[in-house]
Amino acid sequence: MNKIWNNYRYLILRRFTQIGILILFFGANAWGWKILEGNLSTSKIFGIIPMSDPYAVLQMVAAGAVVATDLLLGVAVVTLFYFFVGGRAFCSWVCPINMVTDSANWLRRVFDIDRAQLQKQPIGRNTRYWVLGISLIVSAVMGLAAFEFISPISMLHRGIVFGIGFGWAAVLIIFVFDLFVLKNGWCGHICPLGGFYSLLGKFSFIRVHHIEENCTLCMKCKVVCPEKQVLHMIGKESIPVLSGECTNCARCIEVCDDDALKFSIRDLIQNKKTGE
Amino acid sequence: MSNHSKAKKPLSDRRKFILNMARGVGYAAIGGMVWSAYLEEAKASPLVLRPPAAIKENDFLKTCIKCGLCVEACPYDTLKLAKPGDQKPIGTPFFTPREIPCYMCEDIPCVPVCPSGALDEASVTVDGHLDINVADMGLAVIDENSCVAFWGIQCDACYRACPILGQAITVEYSKNERTGKHAFMKPVVHADACTGCGMCEQACVTEKPAIFILPREVAMGKAGSHYIKGWDKKDEARLKDAHAIHTTTNVSRKKAVDKLNAGFEGLLDE
Numbered sequence: 001m002n003k004i005w006n007n008y009r010y011l012i013l014r015r016f017t018q019i020g021i022l023i024l025f026f027g028a029n030a031w032g033w034k035i036l037e038g039n040l041s042t043s044k045i046f047g048i049i050p051m052s053d054p055y056a057v058l059q060m061v062a063a064g065a066v067v068a069t070d071l072l073l074g075v076a077v078v079t080l081f082y083f084f085v086g087g088r089a090f091c092s093w094v095c096p097i098n099m100v101t102d103s104a105n106w107l108r109r110v111f112d113i114d115r116a117q118l119q120k121q122p123i124g125r126n127t128r129y130w131v132l133g134i135s136l137i138v139s140a141v142m143g144l145a146a147f148e149f150i151s152p153i154s155m156l157h158r159g160i161v162f163g164i165g166f167g168w169a170a171v172l173i174i175f176v177f178d179l180f181v182l183k184n185g186w187c188g189h190i191c192p193l194g195g196f197y198s199l200l201g202k203f204s205f206i207r208v209h210h211i212e213e214n215c216t217l218c219m220k221c222k223v224v225c226p227e228k229q230v231l232h233m234i235g236k237e238s239i240p241v242l243s244g245e246c247t248n249c250a251r252c253i254e255v256c257d258d259d260a261l262k263f264s265i266r267d268l269i270q271n272k273k274t275g276e
Numbered sequence: 277m278s279n280h281s282k283a284k285k286p287l288s289d290r291r292k293f294i295l296n297m298a299r300g301v302g303y304a305a306i307g308g309m310v311w312s313a314y315l316e317e318a319k320a321s322p323l324v325l326r327p328p329a330a331i332k333e334n335d336f337l338k339t340c341i342k343c344g345l346c347v348e349a350c351p352y353d354t355l356k357l358a359k360p361g362d363q364k365p366i367g368t369p370f371f372t373p374r375e376i377p378c379y380m381c382e383d384i385p386c387v388p389v390c391p392s393g394a395l396d397e398a399s400v401t402v403d404g405h406l407d408i409n410v411a412d413m414g415l416a417v418i419d420e421n422s423c424v425a426f427w428g429i430q431c432d433a434c435y436r437a438c439p440i441l442g443q444a445i446t447v448e449y450s451k452n453e454r455t456g457k458h459a460f461m462k463p464v465v466h467a468d469a470c471t472g473c474g475m476c477e478q479a480c481v482t483e484k485p486a487i488f489i490l491p492r493e494v495a496m497g498k499a500g501s502h503y504i505k506g507w508d509k510k511d512e513a514r515l516k517d518a519h520a521i522h523t524t525t526n527v528s529r530k531k532a533v534d535k536l537n538a539g540f541e542g543l544l545d546e
Contacts, residue, residue: 037342038348041343065392070391071391094507130304135311138308158342158367162357167359
């Protein structure tokens with residue numbers, strides 16, 4: 001039991017926050033709860049603290065909308081949190097699509113699909129930044145928030161709270177795409193929201209830290225990591241994972257049997273380094 | 277063999293970089309155009325009915341952040357967020373009056389909660405107080421062919437259902453010439469008072485409603501500034517924005533008087 005907790009503690013916590021947030025949103029719409037109203041685009045905590053999706057608002061600005069003060073406040077709350085604290089944690093701790101792509105990833109490992117697809121991946125991980133750029137251009141040209149019209153993330157979280165319609169099809173497409181076409185295809189290659197948070201969360205304080213002396217080079221961390229390029233230091237040097245593409249999902253920490261990975265605060269690490 | 281003999285120099289890094297960027301831009305252009313084409317279709321929904329105080333549809337589409345706070349605030353479940361498959365701009369709030377109309381709450385709970393300004397509180401505020409009667413969600417339109425009141429059958433369901441009774445819908449009496457002894461009691465919608473709440477559409481007794489709500493832009497024509505109600509001072513104000521279009525043809529190049537004095541020379545040849 002203790003071992004299960006030890007090996008899955010962050011995964012369990014992440015599912016708890018992901019599902020918990022959806023339940024609070026659902027309760028607000030269905031039963032009038034006042035804890036968390038709205039959805040992931042814009043919400044209110046206890047009817048007071050506003051939160052808004054900064055990428056959605058950025059698209060609205062590109063589209064030429066007049067952005068209301070309420071939204072700007074909400075953007076400030078979310079942006080400050082991820083910029084200073086969470087990094088790209090939205091992707092692994094909040095986004096409901098994470099559960100879809102995680103399960104596709106898990107099935108890939110169960111059926112050894114990774115090994116069957118050793119050929120070169122069709123698109124690179126920088127694609128998301130291109131999609132991010134195009135989404136702003138298309139928003140400007142078409143005069144509306146372009147990604148919000150096709151976002152499977154919005155379709156899923158809005159669908160769970162307000163009714164999904166045909167939105168399940170978009171979710172299924174992502175699941176099948178991640179399962180058969182491209183490993184970590186959506187979250188790790190295409191999703192412009194992930195790209196946005198990769199850029200935004202680059203300087204956040206919470207970081208995964210590698211302790212090279214403990215590492216036995218088992219590479220379990222790289223097997224589970226959805227952004228394994230960020231773990232380039234494994235077995236090489238004791239440095240924190242500084243890439244903004246790390247989602248702070250902490251799967252690497254819990255699969256490591258040798259205590260070679262842990263969460264820590266960026267500033268403290270630097271102090272330690274200078275102290276050494 | 278010529279391919280082999282002609283030793284190819286490896287591409288320089290600069291060339292590789294430029295070619296890769298060009299390829300990226302190419303992909304981006306294709307993707308962007310497909311994306312735009314989809315959006316052009318996806319945003320076109322001229323018949324969608326918005327919550328009260330919604331700003332103009334084009335601005336609404338770029339301003340609404342699709343959070344659903346208005347939907348949650350609506351006590352009657354009137355408002356819905358468009359789902360994929362609803363064939364409306366995805367995630368935006370709308371209502372279907374035949375199912376659940378807008379009950380025109382006096383405190384208009386759906387409007388002040390809007391964080392984005394897509395629902396503009398000022399547009400339903402009169403003298404510092406919210407007033408749902410000035411809301412404009414659409415306009416009721418009557419199909420005289422299927423409305424049984426126009427057949428001579430007495431029905432005033434829409435008139436009774438109207439929350440602005442006697443102003444947005446009135447009943448007009450006229451003689452039924454067919455029977456010679458009965459009256460028509462025909463409903464008439466007044467565009468200046470109707471808010472488009474849809475209570476009439478919901479109340480309508482016909483199988484498919486004979487009175488229904490359309491967005492004002494769809495339901496109404498436009499006279500243009502070349503027709504003015506000369507007896508109405510307010511209407512004359514529209515002339516301010518009017519601008520004349522001058523067309524010069526061979527006939528009109530000279531002044532009409534000169535043309536007449538010239539004895540119609542050449543006029544008939546043209």
